[in-house]
Amino acid sequence: MNHQPLRAACMQPDAAMEAVARAHQTRLTKPPGSLGRLEDAAVQLAALQRTARPRAGRVWISVFAADHGVADEGVSAFPQVVTGEMVRNFVAGGAAISVLARELGARLEVVNLGLVNDPGELDGVRRAVIAAASDNFCNGPAMTPAQLQAALAAGADSVAVALADGSDLFIGGEMGIANTTTATALACALLGLPPERLAGAGTGLDAAGIRHKASVVARALQRHAGAGDALEQLRCLGGFEIAALAGAFIAAAQAGLPVLVDGYITTVAALAAVRINPGVRPWLLFGHRSRERGHDAVLAALQAEPLLDLGMRLGEASGAAGAVPLLRLACALHATMATFEQAGVSDATGARG
Ligand SMILES: O=C(O)c1ccc[n+]([C@@H]2O[C@H](COP(=O)([O-])O)[C@@H](O)[C@H]2O)c1
C-alpha cells in the first residue's frame, strides 16, 4: 500500500512573520513576556497563518465517533451502546460539545466511522462507516490496511471541508467507549512505556478496573510487539477515530491549517501523526491538560504546554473548545493593545513613547 501522501511535506510556519509578531509583542504596553502563553499563542498563530493579525474567530470542530472491539475485554465503566447514543445527543444539541460549539459560534461536524449501535442517517452526522467496530487488538490487528486508509482519509476529508469553510483553526474531537484503552495501547507502543504508567480511569474505572485495563494493554503490546513503525502501530493498536484524527492532523499541517488539540485520546493521535510525519508538530496548539493519568507523559513526549488545566476528562473536543476564548483574547490583545509609542508610556529603557 502506498502511504506516500501521509509523508508529503507539511507547510512551514512563516519564520519572518513569527519574528515580526514577537517584536510587536515587546512594543505593547506591558512588561515583556508578562502575558505569558497568551503572547506565545498569538505569535505561533501569526507564524502559522502568515499574518500580522492572527485570528481564532472561525473555528471548525470535527468529532470522530467509533466503537472498539477491545470493549469486549470489559475495560470501560460504560456500555458500548453509549457511543452511538452520544452521537445522537451531539446532533440533538444536548452534549457538552454541542453547547460549547454553540456558545463559540463554531461549526460542529460529527463523523460516524463505525458504531455497534448505529443511529443511521441523522442530520449533522457525516457517515464514513468502515465497520461496526475496529477488531479487538488482543486477538489480532485492530484494522486491516484498507480500514486504516479509510479512517485516515475520513480525517483528511474533514480538513478539506474545514478549509473550504474558511476556518482559522481546526479542532478534532472523539467519542468511543473503550478508546482510553486503545489510546493507552498505542501510546505505550509509540513511547515504549509500560501500561501501568499510562492506564487510567477513563470514564470511571476503580483501581481494580485500571489494573485489569493495564493487563489487557500488556497482552495487546505483547501480541503486536513486531509492529515496526508508527503507521503499523496505529493499524494494530489504534481505532477508527484515532486514525481519522491522525489523518486530519497530517492533512491540516500539509494544508497550513492550525490545529488545537483536545485531551488524552486526541493527543495520542497527534503523537502518532507527528511520528508518521514530523512536520505536523509546529501546527499543533494544545487546549488543555486532561485529568486522565497518561496525558502528562504524552504531552511531555510532544514538548507540549496546554493552555488550560481544569481537571476535565470528557473528550468530545470539549477541552480544546474551552481554550478557544483564550486564543481569541490572545489575538485581540496582539491586534489592538496600544504600543508604548501610541500610548505615550515609557519603556524599560526610560524612553518615552
Ligand atoms: O479526552 C480525554 O482526556 C478523555 C479522558 C477520559 C475519557 N474520555 C472519553 O471517554 C470515553 C472513553 O473512556 P473509556 O473509559 O470508555 O475508555 C471516550 O468517549 C472519550 O471521549 C476522554
Ligand SMILES: Cc1cc2nc[nH]c2cc1C
Ligand atoms: C456519557 C458519556 C459521554 C461522553 N463523551 C465522551 N465520552 C463519553 C463517555 C460517556 C459515558
